Ligand SMILES: Nc1nc2c(ncn2[C@@H]2O[C@H](COP(=O)(O)OP(=O)(O)OP(=O)(O)O)[C@@H](O)[C@H]2O)c(=O)[nH]1
């Protein structure tokens with residue numbers, strides 16, 4: 017386990033692209049999608065035990081490109097822009113939407129798409145559309161609920177049940193995490209390491 021943690025800690029920024037078709041091949045990669053501001057970049061930093069590797073911000077719409085982080089040669093963790101970013105011109109939202117779609121549908125060695133859901137807001141309409149889209153194209157996905165530190169401990173079980181019911185899956189098939197408070201991250205270390213075969 018310590019070896020896995022250490023390997024993930026050695027992750028380094030590799031490249032940024034706006035066009036998925038220019039990314040080049042990986043040996044294996046996992047990526048993170050979800051609504052803007054849900055904590056995708058913060059979660060990548062938590063997994064890789066970094067403070068500022070992926071750029072996070074209180075202001076939604078921070079990540080506007082495909083950002084690749086390399087754990088070890090050819091093994092990638094990919095940060096994507098969020099969807100549902102309410103501010104800004106329509107064409108910018110459409111540009112980001114097609115960037116994500118092109119990425120998700122073109123990667124040969126994409127082993128897992130983690131869909132990050134906000135613990136307070138629960139699954140949004142766009143999260144449900146994303147799940148339907150991934151199912152339709154038979155792409156591998158897994159649900160992670162982030163920001164559970166915002167839920168009162170006495171309400172957490174009830175909240176977990178509500179979110180699982182909305183998503184029509186079992187609570188145990190969801191990762192419950194707080195990227196900010198480092199809750200549930202150890203389990204994600206194991207999951208990511210297994211997927212990337214490191
Ligand atoms: N309370 C709490 N805040 C969090 C958590 N994870 C992220 N945040 C905060 O949520 C805000 C957004 O985080 P980002 O990581 O930039 O979110 P993102 O999904 O990458 O956003 P975009 O790049 O805009 O799509 C920041 O202010 C983070 O500090 C968490 O687990 N708990």
Ligand SMILES: [Mg+2]
Pocket residue numbers: 056057058071072078079095096097098
């Ligand atoms: Mg981001």
